[in-house]
Amino acid sequence: MIELVVLVGPTAAGKSALAVALAERLGAEVVSADAFAVYRGLDIGTAKPGPAERRRVPHHLVDVADPRTRYSAGMFVRDADAAIAAIRERGRQPIVVGGTMFYVRALLRGLFPEPPRDEALRRTLEEDWRRDPAAVRARLAAVDAEAAARIAPADRQRILRALEVALAAGRPMSALWREHPLPPSRYPARLLGTAPARPELHARIAARVDEMYARGLPGEVRGLLAAGVPPGAHALKAIGYRECLRVLAGEWTVEQAREKTTTATRQLAKRQLTWLRGAGGVEWLQATGEAAVAEAVERLEAKRGSEPGSF
Numbered sequence: 001m002i003e004l005v006v007l008v009g010p011t012a013a014g015k016s017a018l019a020v021a022l023a024e025r026l027g028a029e030v031v032s033a034d035a036f037a038v039y040r041g042l043d044i045g046t047a048k049p050g051p052a053e054r055r056r057v058p059h060h061l062v063d064v065a066d067p068r069t070r071y072s073a074g075m076f077v078r079d080a081d082a083a084i085a086a087i088r089e090r091g092r093q094p095i096v097v098g099g100t101m102f103y104v105r106a107l108l109r110g111l112f113p114e115p116p117r118d119e120a121l122r123r124t125l126e127e128d129w130r131r132d133p134a135a136v137r138a139r140l141a142a143v144d145a146e147a148a149a150r151i152a153p154a155d156r157q158r159i160l161r162a163l164e165v166a167l168a169a170g171r172p173m174s175a176l177w178r179e180h181p182l183p184p185s186r187y188p189a190r191l192l193g194t195a196p197a198r199p200e201l202h203a204r205i206a207a208r209v210d211e212m213y214a215r216g217l218p219g220e221v222r223g224l225l226a227a228g229v230p231p232g233a234h235a236l237k238a239i240g241y242r243e244c245l246r247v248l249a250g251e252w253t254v255e256q257a258r259e260k261t262t263t264a265t266r267q268l269a270k271r272q273l274t275w276l277r278g279a280g281g282v283e284w285l286q287a288t289g290e291a292a293v294a295e296a297v298e299r300l301e302a303k304r305g306s307e308p309g310s311f
Contacts, residue, residue, distance in 0.1 A: 004189040006096045010269035012204040019097040021293045023057040029087045032061045033098030036238040039067040045240035067235035073106045144172035193282040
């Protein structure tokens with residue numbers, strides 16, 4: 001048994017379906033590394049595995065958090081460690097599927113020791129964001145251009161944290177990351193990547209957004225709000241949900257929200273691919289569909305016991 005198999009790739013690449021098929025072949029269980037699939041009630045917009053997939057293969061860290069609260073990377077590492085240990089105790093193979101690249105990196109390499117949170121500075125930055133988000137993004141770009149380019153423009157939490165670190169430490173977060181020595185991997189792991197060609201990936205993204213609205217994503221968002229999830233909750237920052245909030249607020253039409261969601265998802269996929277290709281250690285699968293399952297099994301069997309990827 002390989003200690004840990006990690007399946008990565010951009011959003012809408014087909015990781016979830018591949019993970020289920022691969023898990024059936026390997027006698028494995030899936031550990032989700034998705035920062036929004038953890039939230040209960042966020043089903044349509046996160047494209048989380050449905051009941052049929054979960055009956056075929058046990059899934060962990062799906063529907064484990066209240067959307068009114070914030071689930072963190074530290075919580076993920078704690079819960080993923082426990083899930084992986086339990087899977088191995090049952091004599092089964094854990095497969096981590098991500099999703100959220102920061103979560104995968106935190107699981108394999110640990111959390112980056114950032115400067116402690118400065119509550120007074122954070123309150124000031126949050127007030128600045130409420131007044132003028134564009135000005136805050138421009139301020140981050142001035143002090144940490146690398147972080148500003150990497151973080152999505154609508155990702156308030158990460159933008160504020162990167163700016164807070166830069167101001168508190170007097171140095172950009174990206175520079176601190178580069179200077180921090182990469183710790184040994186917490187798990188011997190094999191990283192397999194799947195990424196369709198750009199035209200196919202864009203088509204898959206468009207089809208996913210169409211399906212989200214066909215299944216009633218705005219209704220799901222209304223239900224979450226009615227259940228007491230505040231509009232500013234971290235869970236509703238996910239792509240698809242934040243656009244639906246604009247529809248419900250009367251700011252956008254449904255068609256505008258669909259277009260914005262598609263564009264934002266493409267941009268996310270591009271950032272994920274850039275990050276993965278720069279990280280190293282990923283064995284990219286060349287096949288798709290059922291052939292990808294056979295290729296993944298062949299790769300794992302052929303290199304069993306070899307050095308894991310660096311990531």
